Amino acid sequence: MTGASISRWTMSYFAAALFFLLGGEALFAAGFGFPVLPIEAPETLVVVHIFAIGWLGLLFCGALLQFVPVLVSKPLHAPDLALHALLLLIAGLLCLVCGFVHLAGYFDGGLVLLPVGGMFLAAGFGFVVYMVGGTLLSARPIGLPARFVATGLVALTATAILGVSFALDLSGVIEASFLDQLLVNGLSLHAFLGLIGWMSVSAFGVSYRMLAMFLLAPEIDRRTTSAAWLFLTVAVLAVIVAIPVAAYGLDATAGVHAAIAIAIIAACLFAYDVVNIYRQRKRRSLELNTQMSAVAVGALMLAIGLFLFLSLSGTLASQIGALVYLIAFGWLTVLGLGQLYKIVAFITWLEYYGPVLGRKPVPRIQDLINERRASSWFYLYAGCVAASVLALLLEMPLLFRLAALIQLIAVAALVIELARTRKLSYVAIAPAADGENLQHPPLFLPTPIKRK
Numbered sequence: 232m233t234g235a236s237i238s239r240w241t242m243s244y245f246a247a248a249l250f251f252l253l254g255g256e257a258l259f260a261a262g263f264g265f266p267v268l269p270i271e272a273p274e275t276l277v278v279v280h281i282f283a284i285g286w287l288g289l290l291f292c293g294a295l296l297q298f299v300p301v302l303v304s305k306p307l308h309a310p311d312l313a314l315h316a317l318l319l320l321i322a323g324l325l326c327l328v329c330g331f332v333h334l335a336g337y338f339d340g341g342l343v344l345l346p347v348g349g350m351f352l353a354a355g356f357g358f359v360v361y362m363v364g365g366t367l368l369s370a371r372p373i374g375l376p377a378r379f380v381a382t383g384l385v386a387l388t389a390t391a392i393l394g395v396s397f398a399l400d401l402s403g404v405i406e407a408s409f410l411d412q413l414l415v416n417g418l419s420l421h422a423f424l425g426l427i428g429w430m431s432v433s434a435f436g437v438s439y440r441m442l443a444m445f446l447l448a449p450e451i452d453r454r455t456t457s458a459a460w461l462f463l464t465v466a467v468l469a470v471i472v473a474i475p476v477a478a479y480g481l482d483a484t485a486g487v488h489a490a491i492a493i494a495i496i497a498a499c500l501f502a503y504d505v506v507n508i509y510r511q512r513k514r515r516s517l518e519l520n521t522q523m524s525a526v527a528v529g530a531l532m533l534a535i536g537l538f539l540f541l542s543l544s545g546t547l548a549s550q551i552g553a554l555v556y557l558i559a560f561g562w563l564t565v566l567g568l569g570q571l572y573k574i575v576a577f578i579t580w581l582e583y584y585g586p587v588l589g590r591k592p593v594p595r596i597q598d599l600i601n602e603r604r605a606s607s608w609f610y611l612y613a614g615c616v617a618a619s620v621l622a623l624l625l626e627m628p629l630l631f632r633l634a635a636l637i638q639l640i641a642v643a644a645l646v647i648e649l650a651r652t653r654k655l656s657y658v659a660i661a662p663a664a665d666g667e668n669l670q671h672p673p674l675f676l677p678t679p680i681k682r683k
Protein backbone atom coordinates (compact mmCIF):
# COMPACT_ATOMS: atom_id res chain seq x y z
CA MET A 232 0.00 0.00 0.00
CA THR A 233 2.97 2.25 -0.57
CA GLY A 234 1.98 5.75 -1.56
CA ALA A 235 -1.56 5.28 -0.29
CA SER A 236 -3.42 8.19 1.25
CA ILE A 237 -5.70 7.79 4.23
CA SER A 238 -9.45 7.98 3.88
CA ARG A 239 -10.20 10.39 6.75
CA TRP A 240 -13.24 8.66 8.25
CA THR A 241 -12.18 5.04 7.84
CA MET A 242 -11.12 4.64 11.49
CA SER A 243 -14.54 6.01 12.56
CA TYR A 244 -16.27 3.40 10.33
CA PHE A 245 -14.16 0.68 11.98
CA ALA A 246 -14.85 1.95 15.51
CA ALA A 247 -18.62 2.04 14.86
CA ALA A 248 -18.45 -1.43 13.27
CA LEU A 249 -16.67 -2.88 16.32
CA PHE A 250 -19.21 -1.24 18.62
CA PHE A 251 -22.03 -3.04 16.76
CA LEU A 252 -20.08 -6.33 16.75
CA LEU A 253 -19.76 -6.14 20.55
CA GLY A 254 -23.44 -5.15 20.87
CA GLY A 255 -24.56 -8.03 18.63
CA GLU A 256 -22.46 -10.61 20.53
CA ALA A 257 -23.94 -9.31 23.81
CA LEU A 258 -27.46 -9.81 22.40
CA PHE A 259 -26.57 -13.37 21.30
CA ALA A 260 -25.15 -14.10 24.75
CA ALA A 261 -28.31 -12.68 26.38
CA GLY A 262 -30.45 -15.04 24.27
CA PHE A 263 -32.13 -12.23 22.29
CA GLY A 264 -33.41 -13.58 18.94
CA PHE A 265 -32.25 -16.75 17.16
CA PRO A 266 -31.59 -19.54 18.25
CA VAL A 267 -33.57 -18.98 21.47
CA LEU A 268 -36.42 -17.45 19.41
CA PRO A 269 -37.49 -18.56 15.89
CA ILE A 270 -35.42 -17.43 12.90
CA GLU A 271 -38.29 -15.29 11.56
CA ALA A 272 -38.91 -13.50 14.90
CA PRO A 273 -38.52 -9.67 14.80
CA GLU A 274 -35.88 -10.01 17.54
CA THR A 275 -33.83 -12.08 15.07
CA LEU A 276 -34.20 -9.32 12.48
CA VAL A 277 -32.74 -6.91 15.04
CA VAL A 278 -29.66 -9.09 15.61
CA VAL A 279 -29.29 -9.97 11.90
CA HIS A 280 -29.15 -6.30 10.89
CA ILE A 281 -26.92 -5.23 13.78
CA PHE A 282 -24.39 -7.73 12.40
CA ALA A 283 -25.18 -7.34 8.68
CA ILE A 284 -25.28 -3.54 8.50
CA GLY A 285 -23.72 -2.41 11.80
CA TRP A 286 -20.73 -4.75 11.89
CA LEU A 287 -20.07 -6.17 8.42
CA GLY A 288 -21.66 -3.33 6.42
CA LEU A 289 -19.73 -0.53 8.17
CA LEU A 290 -16.53 -2.60 8.16
CA PHE A 291 -16.81 -3.23 4.41
CA CYS A 292 -17.73 0.39 3.61
CA GLY A 293 -14.79 1.71 5.67
CA ALA A 294 -12.41 -0.80 4.09
CA LEU A 295 -13.63 -0.07 0.53
CA LEU A 296 -13.22 3.69 1.02
CA GLN A 297 -9.64 3.09 2.14
CA PHE A 298 -8.69 0.27 -0.17
CA VAL A 299 -10.37 0.89 -3.55
CA PRO A 300 -8.20 3.98 -4.26
CA VAL A 301 -5.16 1.72 -3.63
CA LEU A 302 -6.66 -0.98 -5.85
CA VAL A 303 -6.99 1.38 -8.84
CA SER A 304 -4.28 3.94 -7.98
CA LYS A 305 -6.71 6.88 -8.11
CA PRO A 306 -7.92 9.21 -5.35
CA LEU A 307 -11.28 8.51 -3.73
CA HIS A 308 -14.17 10.14 -5.60
CA ALA A 309 -16.14 12.72 -3.54
CA PRO A 310 -14.32 11.91 -0.25
CA ASP A 311 -16.29 14.58 1.64
CA LEU A 312 -19.37 12.35 1.51
CA ALA A 313 -17.74 9.72 3.76
CA LEU A 314 -18.94 11.34 6.99
CA HIS A 315 -22.48 11.92 5.63
CA ALA A 316 -22.66 8.27 4.59
CA LEU A 317 -21.47 7.07 8.01
CA LEU A 318 -24.03 9.18 9.88
CA LEU A 319 -26.85 8.12 7.55
CA LEU A 320 -25.95 4.44 7.93
CA ILE A 321 -25.82 4.63 11.74
CA ALA A 322 -29.06 6.66 11.97
CA GLY A 323 -30.75 4.35 9.46
CA LEU A 324 -29.70 1.21 11.30
CA LEU A 325 -30.92 2.58 14.64
CA CYS A 326 -34.33 3.49 13.13
CA LEU A 327 -34.61 0.10 11.38
CA VAL A 328 -33.76 -1.73 14.61
CA CYS A 329 -36.34 0.34 16.56
CA GLY A 330 -38.88 -0.57 13.86
CA PHE A 331 -38.12 -4.28 14.36
CA VAL A 332 -38.33 -3.83 18.15
CA HIS A 333 -41.79 -2.33 17.58
CA LEU A 334 -42.74 -5.38 15.49
CA ALA A 335 -41.62 -7.55 18.42
CA GLY A 336 -44.17 -5.74 20.57
CA TYR A 337 -41.79 -4.00 23.00
CA PHE A 338 -43.32 -0.56 22.30
CA ASP A 339 -46.00 1.07 20.16
CA GLY A 340 -45.92 3.68 17.44
CA GLY A 341 -42.56 2.76 15.94
CA LEU A 342 -43.73 1.20 12.68
CA VAL A 343 -42.93 4.28 10.62
CA LEU A 344 -39.30 3.93 11.74
CA LEU A 345 -38.94 0.94 9.41
CA PRO A 346 -39.27 2.91 6.13
CA VAL A 347 -37.51 5.95 7.63
CA GLY A 348 -34.56 3.71 8.57
CA GLY A 349 -34.72 2.06 5.14
CA MET A 350 -34.52 5.44 3.40
CA PHE A 351 -31.58 6.62 5.53
CA LEU A 352 -29.78 3.34 4.86
CA ALA A 353 -30.48 3.53 1.12
CA ALA A 354 -29.09 7.09 1.09
CA GLY A 355 -26.00 6.07 3.11
CA PHE A 356 -25.27 3.06 0.92
CA GLY A 357 -26.03 5.24 -2.14
CA PHE A 358 -23.27 7.66 -1.10
CA VAL A 359 -20.84 4.77 -0.64
CA VAL A 360 -21.74 3.37 -4.08
CA TYR A 361 -21.26 6.87 -5.54
CA MET A 362 -17.83 7.30 -3.91
CA VAL A 363 -16.49 3.81 -4.62
CA GLY A 364 -18.20 3.48 -8.02
CA GLY A 365 -16.97 6.96 -9.04
CA THR A 366 -13.42 5.95 -8.10
CA LEU A 367 -13.67 2.79 -10.20
CA LEU A 368 -15.11 4.72 -13.17
CA SER A 369 -12.28 7.25 -13.02
CA ALA A 370 -9.78 4.39 -13.43
CA ARG A 371 -11.25 2.60 -16.45
CA PRO A 372 -10.29 0.06 -17.71
CA ILE A 373 -10.21 -1.45 -14.21
CA GLY A 374 -8.15 -4.50 -13.21
CA LEU A 375 -9.56 -7.85 -12.22
CA PRO A 376 -9.71 -7.41 -8.40
CA ALA A 377 -11.53 -4.07 -8.85
CA ARG A 378 -14.11 -5.75 -11.10
CA PHE A 379 -15.16 -7.91 -8.14
CA VAL A 380 -15.79 -4.71 -6.18
CA ALA A 381 -17.90 -3.33 -9.08
CA THR A 382 -20.07 -6.47 -9.10
CA GLY A 383 -20.36 -6.14 -5.31
CA LEU A 384 -21.65 -2.57 -5.67
CA VAL A 385 -24.41 -3.72 -8.03
CA ALA A 386 -25.44 -6.37 -5.49
CA LEU A 387 -25.36 -3.84 -2.64
CA THR A 388 -27.70 -1.55 -4.57
CA ALA A 389 -30.13 -4.42 -5.18
CA THR A 390 -29.94 -5.51 -1.49
CA ALA A 391 -30.83 -1.99 -0.35
CA ILE A 392 -33.71 -1.69 -2.85
CA LEU A 393 -35.16 -4.99 -1.62
CA GLY A 394 -34.65 -3.98 2.04
CA VAL A 395 -36.50 -0.68 1.49
CA SER A 396 -39.33 -2.55 -0.29
CA PHE A 397 -39.67 -4.94 2.68
CA ALA A 398 -39.66 -2.01 5.13
CA LEU A 399 -42.32 -0.13 3.13
CA ASP A 400 -44.52 -3.22 2.97
CA LEU A 401 -44.13 -4.23 6.62
CA SER A 402 -44.96 -0.70 7.78
CA GLY A 403 -48.03 -0.47 5.55
CA VAL A 404 -46.96 3.01 4.38
CA ILE A 405 -47.48 1.90 0.78
CA GLU A 406 -50.00 -0.80 -0.06
CA ALA A 407 -49.17 -2.63 -3.27
CA SER A 408 -49.55 -6.27 -4.11
CA PHE A 409 -46.11 -6.47 -5.74
CA LEU A 410 -44.55 -5.40 -2.41
CA ASP A 411 -46.55 -8.12 -0.59
CA GLN A 412 -45.29 -10.65 -3.11
CA LEU A 413 -41.69 -9.44 -2.75
CA LEU A 414 -41.88 -9.87 1.02
CA VAL A 415 -43.17 -13.43 0.63
CA ASN A 416 -40.84 -14.52 -2.18
CA GLY A 417 -37.87 -12.17 -2.00
CA LEU A 418 -36.22 -12.81 1.39
CA SER A 419 -33.69 -15.34 0.07
CA LEU A 420 -32.83 -12.93 -2.79
CA HIS A 421 -32.16 -10.14 -0.27
CA ALA A 422 -30.00 -12.39 1.94
CA PHE A 423 -28.07 -13.81 -1.05
CA LEU A 424 -27.39 -10.37 -2.54
CA GLY A 425 -26.21 -8.98 0.82
CA LEU A 426 -24.06 -11.82 2.15
CA ILE A 427 -22.78 -13.34 -1.09
CA GLY A 428 -23.32 -10.78 -3.84
CA TRP A 429 -22.00 -7.76 -2.00
CA MET A 430 -19.84 -8.86 0.92
CA SER A 431 -18.32 -12.13 -0.25
CA VAL A 432 -17.70 -10.93 -3.80
CA SER A 433 -16.00 -7.72 -2.57
CA ALA A 434 -14.01 -9.79 -0.05
CA PHE A 435 -12.80 -12.06 -2.89
CA GLY A 436 -11.61 -9.08 -4.95
CA VAL A 437 -9.89 -7.29 -2.09
CA SER A 438 -8.31 -10.55 -0.83
CA TYR A 439 -6.67 -11.28 -4.18
CA ARG A 440 -4.77 -8.00 -3.99
CA MET A 441 -4.18 -7.88 -0.23
CA LEU A 442 -2.93 -11.46 0.05
CA ALA A 443 -0.54 -11.04 -2.86
CA MET A 444 0.72 -7.83 -1.25
CA PHE A 445 1.11 -9.14 2.30
CA LEU A 446 2.57 -12.50 1.25
CA LEU A 447 4.86 -10.99 -1.38
CA ALA A 448 3.37 -13.22 -4.06
CA PRO A 449 3.25 -12.36 -7.80
CA GLU A 450 0.17 -10.32 -8.78
CA ILE A 451 -0.99 -12.07 -11.92
CA ASP A 452 -4.42 -12.19 -13.55
CA ARG A 453 -5.07 -15.92 -13.45
CA ARG A 454 -7.62 -17.50 -15.78
CA THR A 455 -9.27 -19.04 -12.73
CA THR A 456 -9.68 -15.54 -11.23
CA SER A 457 -11.35 -14.21 -14.41
CA ALA A 458 -13.65 -17.23 -14.41
CA ALA A 459 -14.51 -16.71 -10.72
CA TRP A 460 -15.44 -13.08 -11.41
CA LEU A 461 -17.52 -14.03 -14.45
CA PHE A 462 -19.38 -16.75 -12.53
CA LEU A 463 -20.09 -14.43 -9.60
CA THR A 464 -21.35 -11.67 -11.87
CA VAL A 465 -23.68 -14.14 -13.60
CA ALA A 466 -24.89 -15.37 -10.18
CA VAL A 467 -25.64 -11.81 -9.01
CA LEU A 468 -27.42 -10.99 -12.29
CA ALA A 469 -29.47 -14.21 -12.05
CA VAL A 470 -30.73 -13.14 -8.62
CA ILE A 471 -31.44 -9.60 -9.80
CA VAL A 472 -33.48 -11.02 -12.70
CA ALA A 473 -35.37 -13.12 -10.13
CA ILE A 474 -36.54 -9.93 -8.30
CA PRO A 475 -39.31 -8.98 -10.78
CA VAL A 476 -40.23 -12.68 -10.94
CA ALA A 477 -40.71 -12.68 -7.16
CA ALA A 478 -42.61 -9.37 -7.29
CA TYR A 479 -44.95 -10.90 -9.87
CA GLY A 480 -45.84 -13.57 -7.34
CA LEU A 481 -43.89 -16.42 -8.87
CA ASP A 482 -41.55 -18.68 -6.94
CA ALA A 483 -37.98 -17.36 -7.36
CA THR A 484 -36.22 -20.23 -5.58
CA ALA A 485 -34.99 -21.72 -8.87
CA GLY A 486 -33.08 -18.47 -9.55
CA VAL A 487 -31.50 -18.51 -6.10
CA HIS A 488 -30.56 -22.18 -6.34
CA ALA A 489 -28.92 -21.62 -9.73
CA ALA A 490 -27.07 -18.60 -8.35
CA ILE A 491 -25.85 -20.55 -5.31
CA ALA A 492 -24.57 -23.37 -7.55
CA ILE A 493 -22.66 -20.89 -9.74
CA ALA A 494 -21.32 -19.03 -6.67
CA ILE A 495 -20.06 -22.32 -5.21
CA ILE A 496 -17.98 -23.00 -8.34
CA ALA A 497 -16.61 -19.45 -8.12
CA ALA A 498 -15.76 -19.85 -4.42
CA CYS A 499 -13.85 -23.07 -5.20
CA LEU A 500 -11.89 -21.25 -7.93
CA PHE A 501 -11.15 -18.48 -5.43
CA ALA A 502 -9.91 -21.01 -2.84
CA TYR A 503 -7.74 -22.64 -5.51
CA ASP A 504 -6.21 -19.24 -6.35
CA VAL A 505 -5.64 -18.47 -2.67
CA VAL A 506 -3.77 -21.77 -2.20
CA ASN A 507 -1.57 -20.83 -5.18
CA ILE A 508 -0.92 -17.35 -3.78
CA TYR A 509 0.19 -18.92 -0.47
CA ARG A 510 2.36 -21.44 -2.33
CA GLN A 511 4.06 -18.79 -4.48
CA ARG A 512 4.71 -16.37 -1.61
CA LYS A 513 8.17 -14.98 -0.94
CA ARG A 514 7.43 -14.18 2.73
CA ARG A 515 7.97 -17.54 4.41
CA SER A 516 6.50 -16.89 7.88
CA LEU A 517 2.80 -16.09 8.01
CA GLU A 518 1.72 -12.93 9.83
CA LEU A 519 -1.41 -13.10 11.97
CA ASN A 520 -3.66 -11.43 9.39
CA THR A 521 -2.65 -13.92 6.69
CA GLN A 522 -3.13 -16.82 9.13
CA MET A 523 -6.66 -15.53 9.77
CA SER A 524 -7.34 -15.20 6.04
CA ALA A 525 -6.43 -18.89 5.66
CA VAL A 526 -8.80 -19.81 8.54
CA ALA A 527 -11.56 -17.72 6.91
CA VAL A 528 -11.14 -19.38 3.50
CA GLY A 529 -11.21 -22.76 5.30
CA ALA A 530 -14.51 -21.73 6.92
CA LEU A 531 -15.88 -20.77 3.49
CA MET A 532 -15.02 -24.23 2.16
CA LEU A 533 -16.64 -25.79 5.24
CA ALA A 534 -19.76 -23.70 4.56
CA ILE A 535 -19.91 -25.12 1.03
CA GLY A 536 -19.53 -28.65 2.42
CA LEU A 537 -22.25 -27.96 5.00
CA PHE A 538 -24.56 -26.55 2.32
CA LEU A 539 -24.15 -29.67 0.17
CA PHE A 540 -24.63 -31.99 3.15
CA LEU A 541 -27.78 -30.17 4.34
CA SER A 542 -29.21 -30.05 0.81
CA LEU A 543 -28.61 -33.78 0.20
CA SER A 544 -29.99 -34.76 3.61
CA GLY A 545 -33.10 -32.58 3.09
CA THR A 546 -32.38 -30.51 6.23
CA LEU A 547 -31.36 -27.23 4.60
CA ALA A 548 -34.53 -25.35 5.58
CA SER A 549 -34.37 -26.39 9.24
CA GLN A 550 -30.59 -25.76 9.56
CA ILE A 551 -30.27 -22.62 7.45
CA GLY A 552 -29.37 -20.62 10.59
CA ALA A 553 -26.18 -22.65 11.14
CA LEU A 554 -25.15 -22.18 7.50
CA VAL A 555 -25.75 -18.41 7.46
CA TYR A 556 -23.92 -18.16 10.81
CA LEU A 557 -20.87 -19.99 9.42
CA ILE A 558 -20.75 -17.67 6.38
CA ALA A 559 -21.21 -14.47 8.43
CA PHE A 560 -18.89 -15.32 11.32
CA GLY A 561 -16.51 -18.04 10.10
CA TRP A 562 -15.82 -16.60 6.67
CA LEU A 563 -16.64 -12.85 6.65
CA THR A 564 -15.96 -11.93 10.29
CA VAL A 565 -12.73 -13.89 10.72
CA LEU A 566 -11.44 -12.45 7.42
CA GLY A 567 -12.61 -8.94 8.36
CA LEU A 568 -11.16 -8.98 11.89
CA GLY A 569 -7.83 -10.35 10.63
CA GLN A 570 -7.46 -7.70 7.92
CA LEU A 571 -8.70 -4.99 10.30
CA TYR A 572 -5.82 -5.85 12.64
CA LYS A 573 -3.32 -5.18 9.84
CA ILE A 574 -5.10 -2.17 8.31
CA VAL A 575 -5.36 -0.33 11.64
CA ALA A 576 -1.61 -0.80 12.20
CA PHE A 577 -0.91 0.37 8.64
CA ILE A 578 -3.13 3.47 8.89
CA THR A 579 -1.65 4.39 12.29
CA TRP A 580 1.88 3.97 10.97
CA LEU A 581 1.13 6.11 7.92
CA GLU A 582 -0.63 8.80 9.98
CA TYR A 583 2.13 9.09 12.58
CA TYR A 584 5.31 8.33 10.73
CA GLY A 585 4.20 9.40 7.22
CA PRO A 586 5.43 13.00 7.65
CA VAL A 587 9.02 11.88 8.40
CA LEU A 588 9.23 8.88 6.06
CA GLY A 589 12.50 8.88 4.16
CA ARG A 590 13.99 11.55 6.42
CA LYS A 591 14.25 9.72 9.77
CA PRO A 592 14.42 6.08 10.84
CA VAL A 593 10.94 4.77 11.64
CA PRO A 594 9.73 1.47 13.13
CA ARG A 595 8.21 -1.26 10.94
CA ILE A 596 4.41 -1.63 10.75
CA GLN A 597 4.84 -4.95 12.62
CA ASP A 598 6.38 -3.04 15.55
CA LEU A 599 3.03 -1.36 16.22
CA ILE A 600 1.33 -4.65 17.12
CA ASN A 601 1.87 -7.55 19.49
CA GLU A 602 0.92 -10.65 17.49
CA ARG A 603 1.63 -13.06 20.36
CA ARG A 604 -1.00 -11.43 22.55
CA ALA A 605 -3.56 -10.96 19.77
CA SER A 606 -3.22 -14.45 18.28
CA SER A 607 -4.66 -16.22 21.34
CA TRP A 608 -7.75 -13.99 21.18
CA PHE A 609 -8.10 -14.56 17.42
CA TYR A 610 -7.89 -18.34 17.78
CA LEU A 611 -10.25 -18.29 20.78
CA TYR A 612 -12.72 -16.35 18.65
CA ALA A 613 -12.40 -18.77 15.72
CA GLY A 614 -12.77 -21.77 18.05
CA CYS A 615 -15.96 -20.28 19.49
CA VAL A 616 -17.39 -19.81 15.98
CA ALA A 617 -16.88 -23.55 15.41
CA ALA A 618 -18.54 -24.31 18.77
CA SER A 619 -21.47 -22.02 17.89
CA VAL A 620 -22.05 -23.75 14.55
CA LEU A 621 -22.06 -27.13 16.32
CA ALA A 622 -24.44 -25.78 18.96
CA LEU A 623 -26.80 -24.58 16.22
CA LEU A 624 -26.67 -27.89 14.34
CA LEU A 625 -27.25 -29.87 17.56
CA GLU A 626 -29.92 -27.38 18.72
CA MET A 627 -28.17 -26.52 21.98
CA PRO A 628 -29.02 -22.81 22.58
CA LEU A 629 -27.27 -22.69 25.96
CA LEU A 630 -23.95 -23.81 24.46
CA PHE A 631 -24.49 -21.22 21.70
CA ARG A 632 -24.97 -18.46 24.28
CA LEU A 633 -21.89 -19.52 26.23
CA ALA A 634 -19.81 -19.47 23.03
CA ALA A 635 -21.23 -16.00 22.22
CA LEU A 636 -20.17 -14.77 25.66
CA ILE A 637 -16.61 -15.98 25.12
CA GLN A 638 -16.65 -14.42 21.64
CA LEU A 639 -17.72 -11.15 23.24
CA ILE A 640 -14.72 -11.33 25.58
CA ALA A 641 -12.35 -12.20 22.71
CA VAL A 642 -13.60 -9.30 20.57
CA ALA A 643 -13.33 -6.91 23.54
CA ALA A 644 -9.71 -8.03 24.03
CA LEU A 645 -9.00 -7.47 20.32
CA VAL A 646 -10.53 -3.99 20.54
CA ILE A 647 -8.08 -3.25 23.37
CA GLU A 648 -5.23 -4.53 21.17
CA LEU A 649 -6.37 -2.22 18.35
CA ALA A 650 -6.54 0.72 20.78
CA ARG A 651 -2.97 -0.09 21.92
CA THR A 652 -1.84 -0.01 18.31
CA ARG A 653 -3.52 3.38 17.82
CA LYS A 654 -1.80 4.67 20.93
CA LEU A 655 1.59 3.32 19.74
CA SER A 656 1.84 1.41 23.04
CA TYR A 657 4.01 -1.35 21.56
CA VAL A 658 6.55 0.92 19.90
CA ALA A 659 9.69 1.10 22.04
CA ILE A 660 10.48 4.70 21.16
CA ALA A 661 7.14 6.24 20.24
CA PRO A 662 8.03 9.76 19.10
CA ALA A 663 9.49 9.17 15.66
CA ALA A 664 11.90 12.00 15.69
CA ASP A 665 13.01 14.67 18.07
CA GLY A 666 12.26 18.14 16.98
CA GLU A 667 9.46 16.99 14.63
CA ASN A 668 6.16 18.14 16.02
CA LEU A 669 4.32 14.91 15.13
CA GLN A 670 0.66 14.53 16.04
CA HIS A 671 -0.38 11.43 17.95
CA PRO A 672 -3.25 9.86 15.93
CA PRO A 673 -6.67 10.23 17.61
CA LEU A 674 -8.26 6.91 18.64
CA PHE A 675 -11.00 6.83 16.01
CA LEU A 676 -11.65 10.36 14.74
CA PRO A 677 -9.69 11.82 11.82
CA THR A 678 -6.54 13.81 12.54
CA PRO A 679 -7.59 17.49 12.61
CA ILE A 680 -6.44 19.38 9.51
CA LYS A 681 -3.78 21.96 10.45
CA ARG A 682 -4.69 25.51 9.41
CA LYS A 683 -1.76 27.56 8.17
Ligand code: HEM
Binds near residue numbers: 275279349390391393
Ligand atom coordinates in the same frame (compact mmCIF):
# COMPACT_ATOMS: atom_id res chain seq x y z
C1 HEM B 1 -31.04 -0.79 3.15
C2 HEM B 1 -30.63 -1.78 3.93
C3 HEM B 1 -31.54 -2.86 4.44
C4 HEM B 1 -32.85 -2.81 4.81
C5 HEM B 1 -33.77 -1.60 4.80
C6 HEM B 1 -33.25 -4.15 5.21
C7 HEM B 1 -34.52 -4.52 5.61
C8 HEM B 1 -34.93 -5.80 5.91
C9 HEM B 1 -36.25 -6.16 6.34
C10 HEM B 1 -37.42 -5.19 6.52
C11 HEM B 1 -36.27 -7.52 6.53
C12 HEM B 1 -37.44 -8.35 7.04
C13 HEM B 1 -38.21 -9.02 5.94
C14 HEM B 1 -39.27 -9.95 6.52
O1 HEM B 1 -39.84 -9.66 7.57
O2 HEM B 1 -39.52 -10.98 5.92
C15 HEM B 1 -34.94 -8.02 6.23
C16 HEM B 1 -34.52 -9.34 6.34
C17 HEM B 1 -33.24 -9.77 6.20
N1 HEM B 1 -32.14 -9.00 5.83
FE1 HEM B 1 -32.14 -7.00 5.47
N2 HEM B 1 -32.17 -4.98 5.09
C18 HEM B 1 -31.10 -4.24 4.63
C19 HEM B 1 -29.81 -4.69 4.39
C20 HEM B 1 -29.38 -5.99 4.61
C21 HEM B 1 -28.04 -6.45 4.38
C22 HEM B 1 -26.88 -5.57 3.90
C23 HEM B 1 -28.02 -7.78 4.69
C24 HEM B 1 -26.90 -8.79 4.65
C25 HEM B 1 -25.70 -8.56 4.37
C26 HEM B 1 -29.36 -8.15 5.10
C27 HEM B 1 -29.74 -9.42 5.47
C28 HEM B 1 -31.03 -9.81 5.80
C29 HEM B 1 -31.41 -11.15 6.15
C30 HEM B 1 -30.46 -12.37 6.24
C31 HEM B 1 -32.80 -11.13 6.42
C32 HEM B 1 -33.65 -12.32 6.86
C33 HEM B 1 -33.55 -12.43 8.36
C34 HEM B 1 -34.49 -13.46 8.96
O3 HEM B 1 -35.26 -14.09 8.26
O4 HEM B 1 -34.42 -13.59 10.18
N3 HEM B 1 -30.16 -7.04 5.05
N4 HEM B 1 -34.14 -6.94 5.84
